[in-house]
Amino acid sequence: MTSLILQVAVRVLMPLLLMFSVFLLVRGHNLPGGGFSGGLVAASAWALFAIVYGAGAARRALRVDPLTLIAAGLGTILASGAVGLVSGRPFLTGLWGALDLGAYGAWMVGTPLLFDFGVYLSVIGVVLTIIFVLEEE
Amino acid sequence: MTDLLLVLPVLIPMSTGILTLLAWRRRRLQRGLSLAGAAGLLAAGVALFAEVSGPGILSSQIGGWPAPFGITFVADLFSAVMVLVAGLVGFTVALYSLTSIDPILESFGYHPLYHFLLMGVSGAFLTGDLFNLYVWFEVMLVSSFVLMALGGGRRRTDGAVKYVTLNLLSSTLFLVALGILYGLAGTLNMADLAGKFAQVSASQPVGVLRMLPMLFLIAFGIKAAAFPLFFWLPASYHTPPIAISALFAGLLTKVGVYALIRVFSLIFVGDTAYTHTLILVIAGLTMVTGVFGAISQNEFRRILSFHIVSQIGYMIMGLGLGTPLGLAAAVFYIAHHIFVKTNLFLISGVVQRLGGTLDLRKLGGLYATRPVVAGLFLVPALSLAGVPPLSGFFAKLGLVQAGVADGRYLIVAVSLAVSLLTLYSMTKIWNEAFWKKAPEAGAREGARPDADLRAPLVPVALLAAVTVVVGLAAGPVFGVAERAGAQLAHPAGYIEAVLGGGSR
Numbered sequence: 335m336t337s338l339i340l341q342v343a344v345r346v347l348m349p350l351l352l353m354f355s356v357f358l359l360v361r362g363h364n365l366p367g368g369g370f371s372g373g374l375v376a377a378s379a380w381a382l383f384a385i386v387y388g389a390g391a392a393r394r395a396l397r398v399d400p401l402t403l404i405a406a407g408l409g410t411i412l413a414s415g416a417v418g419l420v421s422g423r424p425f426l427t428g429l430w431g432a433l434d435l436g437a438y439g440a441w442m443v444g445t446p447l448l449f450d451f452g453v454y455l456s457v458i459g460v461v462l463t464i465i466f467v468l469e470e471e
Numbered sequence: 472m473t474d475l476l477l478v479l480p481v482l483i484p485m486s487t488g489i490l491t492l493l494a495w496r497r498r499r500l501q502r503g504l505s506l507a508g509a510a511g512l513l514a515a516g517v518a519l520f521a522e523v524s525g526p527g528i529l530s531s532q533i534g535g536w537p538a539p540f541g542i543t544f545v546a547d548l549f550s551a552v553m554v555l556v557a558g559l560v561g562f563t564v565a566l567y568s569l570t571s572i573d574p575i576l577e578s579f580g581y582h583p584l585y586h587f588l589l590m591g592v593s594g595a596f597l598t599g600d601l602f603n604l605y606v607w608f609e610v611m612l613v614s615s616f617v618l619m620a621l622g623g624g625r626r627r628t629d630g631a632v633k634y635v636t637l638n639l640l641s642s643t644l645f646l647v648a649l650g651i652l653y654g655l656a657g658t659l660n661m662a663d664l665a666g667k668f669a670q671v672s673a674s675q676p677v678g679v680l681r682m683l684p685m686l687f688l689i690a691f692g693i694k695a696a697a698f699p700l701f702f703w704l705p706a707s708y709h710t711p712p713i714a715i716s717a718l719f720a721g722l723l724t725k726v727g728v729y730a731l732i733r734v735f736s737l738i739f740v741g742d743t744a745y746t747h748t749l750i751l752v753i754a755g756l757t758m759v760t761g762v763f764g765a766i767s768q769n770e771f772r773r774i775l776s777f778h779i780v781s782q783i784g785y786m787i788m789g790l791g792l793g794t795p796l797g798l799a800a801a802v803f804y805i806a807h808h809i810f811v812k813t814n815l816f817l818i819s820g821v822v823q824r825l826g827g828t829l830d831l832r833k834l835g836g837l838y839a840t841r842p843v844v845a846g847l848f849l850v851p852a853l854s855l856a857g858v859p860p861l862s863g864f865f866a867k868l869g870l871v872q873a874g875v876a877d878g879r880y881l882i883v884a885v886s887l888a889v890s891l892l893t894l895y896s897m898t899k900i901w902n903e904a905f906w907k908k909a910p911e912a913g914a915r916e917g918a919r920p921d922a923d924l925r926a927p928l929v930p931v932a933l934l935a936a937v938t939v940v941v942g943l944a945a946g947p948v949f950g951v952a953e954r955a956g957a958q959l960a961h962p963a964g965y966i967e968a969v970l971g972g973g974s975r
Contacts (some may be wrong), residue, residue, distance in 0.1 A: 405492035412485060415478075418535070425478040425544075427535035 372458025801957025
């Protein structure tokens with residue numbers, strides 16, 4: 335699509351949408367959000383880019399193959415579950431640790447966040463695989 | 472250690488799926504990974520079986536949430552045997568597909584899908600939670616939908632549409648049944664339900680209590696291809712590539728039978744005069760309609776597909792009898808059926824390669840040109856029909872003994888008659904494809920009568936050897952089945968393993 339308005343708007347919207355998707359991802363543990371909805375928002379940002387500039391340009395801008403994203407996401411999920419196993423607990427047991435960020439206080443990070451990040455990557459990969467193929471048809 | 476052993480049969484296919492996804496465009500690497508992953512699953516199955524056959528039933532609370540709130544993975548002997556046999560079939564079919572699968576299908580993602588399917592199958596065998604079982608069913612079905620339709624083409628798409636529609640209907644019914652059951656009992660953990668459902672039963676009208684088992688019976692009955700819900704199976708199993716239909720024929724319907732046995736030996740046991748009698752009637756009708764369907768067919772894989780239906784009847788018969796011996800025979804029968812039926816489908820692939828077709832009228836003379844193939848067909852064919860000393864004989868013997876001990880002579884008579892008819896239709900394949908003279912029509916397109924068969928015959932010979940060994944060592948093998956049957960018939964140990972103490 336060659337609409338100038340859309341082309342300019344995408345350049346502004348895309349960083350905002352991607353930041354919002356990360357916000358949703360991190361927020362998701364206790365509040366509405368999470369890997370799935372975050373991944374959908376990020377994928378919709380890329381879908382918008384693909385609609386305006388074409389799937390080829392979007393693939394080049396993304397740099398990684400969406401299939402690799404699916405595999406990386408599933409691998410991350412597997413790893414987040416295996417952390418429990420390695421520490422002698424059942425698979426997928428949630429383990430937590432504090433990440434000291436100095437002036438920003440201490441963040442609680444744990445395997446559920448890693449799991450959510452895996453979901454986030456997989457969702458982006460799946461949605462973009464479908465959208466790129468449809469766009470190229 | 473227990474925690475690891477119980478999830479390995481799910482984690483290995485999952486990791487293999489991920490790695491083959493990453494190696495999407497490097498075919499040799501992908502094939503190597505696929506075979507290694509399948510071998511890993513088989514090894515995990517062996518390890519799990521070794522552990523379960525010793526001290527007893529294992530359980531692991533996924534995520535550390537105690538049952539009945541979290542998801543429990545649990546392996547009794549029945550589950551362990553199923554995972555072991557699934558690993559065996561997964562490995563042999565992976566071996567076969569390396570020699571036969573079309574490179575185009577590989578580029579469409581055959582290998583990752585294959586392993587995600589195996590992941591769904593293992594998960595379904597190991598989970599102790601009904602909703603989780605639904606999820607594993609979906610993992611398995613979504614992969615199987617794609618595998619079924621892979622490569623497209625009119626005939627294949629036609630088969631896939633029937634397969635998808637009926638299976639989605641079954642999933643919907645399963646989900647509805649889960650909703651009602653959860654509303655009544657407030658839990659979906661199978662071990663917890665065993666006690667809770669009996670309590671709920673006291674205060675509910677009999678109509679409600681009978682509706683629930685019926686919903687499960689229909690939902691799993693469609694997946695297991697039991698009478699009268701089997702028609703999707705012969706309509707679709709002859710269309711995909713041989714390796715895919717061999718895997719489906721061996722494993723998928725048996726997951727449905729597994730779910731039926733689990734649910735009707737653990738949860739719905741209060742009204743057996745009604746439910747289990749009905750199951751016996753269904754078993755008889757499934758055997759008879761399946762075998763008659765097979766007799767009327769003239770295509771190799773269609774005959775085999777109808778025989779799957781007929782054999783499902785035998786497995787359900789063991790469940791319908793409900794005695795420890797009946798359940799033991801059912802377990803033995805399922806395991807025997809999985810490797811024998813997979814083997815027959817693999818041989819149909821070899822025959823297709825030699826003759827260029829699977830239409831029995833156009834085949835012939837293979838015994839004269841390829842006696843080894845003919846011999847390897849005879850082993851599973853006779854085993855399927857129940858000829859001693861192969862595994863099928865002892866499977867049927869167990870069922871007949873259980874039926875006679877229970878005084879159910881009608882179903883015993885039906886099962887024996889169907890056995891004879893099975894032998895008849897195996898003889899038909901033998902006569903048409905192997906014994907009679909090759910038709911004069913001349914060489915057909917795609918026929919390669921002097922193809923090099925050493926590689927594809929390795930998995931076939933492997934499975935044939937398993938049939939023979941299980942038949943010769945029937946005593947100890949049936950001993951394992953008897954212990955599995957006893958665990959199913961007296962579920963106190965299973966419930967204790969899940970609810971008491973958690974992971975050991």
